[in-house]
Amino acid sequence: MSFGTSDIKQKPRKRxxxxxxxxxxxxxxxxxxxxxxCGGRMKLVAVVFDPPTIATTLRALGLPVRAPPIAPARSRQLLDCSNSNDWTGVDVDYGWPD
Structure with a gap:
């Protein structure tokens, strides 16, 4: 008697x-x-995809219709640490046990 993989029926797993x-x-x-x-539970009652309806709803709630402008990138000088191997005086505490 041989048991190959084709002999064993597997139930499909539910995600x-x-x-x-x-x-x-x-x-x-x-x-x-x-x-x-009130601290009570809210329930999702609708998902809106129509841009004019979204804009109207946001205006009615007193919220901005447009996203804020994208801020400029930070200075490359602030981000570039590759040239510095001197970390004296830098105290970083990650809270890891010794």
């Missing part, structure tokens, strides 16, 4: 879907579904 709110809570430690006013 576990984690809700977006739970992922945000796990990653950023914020509960996006908690109401700031």
């Amino acid at each position: 576990k879907r984690i809700p977006w709110a739970q992922l945000l809570k796990r990653t950023f430690k914020i509960d996006v579904l908690k109401c700031d006013k």
Whole structure:
């Protein structure tokens, strides 16, 4: 009797879907579904894709319709540490145990 891979039937594994709110809570430690006013649970009731509807809704909420401008890049001099091997006086504490 031979048992090849074709003899064994495997059940397809279901992909576990984690809700977006739970992922945000796990990653950023914020509960996006908690109401700031009463602390109750909020429920997603609609997703809007229509740009004019989005703009109207944002205006009604007193929020900006356009994203803020992109800030200029930082100075290359601030970012370039490759030429410096002198780290004396630099005290970095990562909180790691000794």
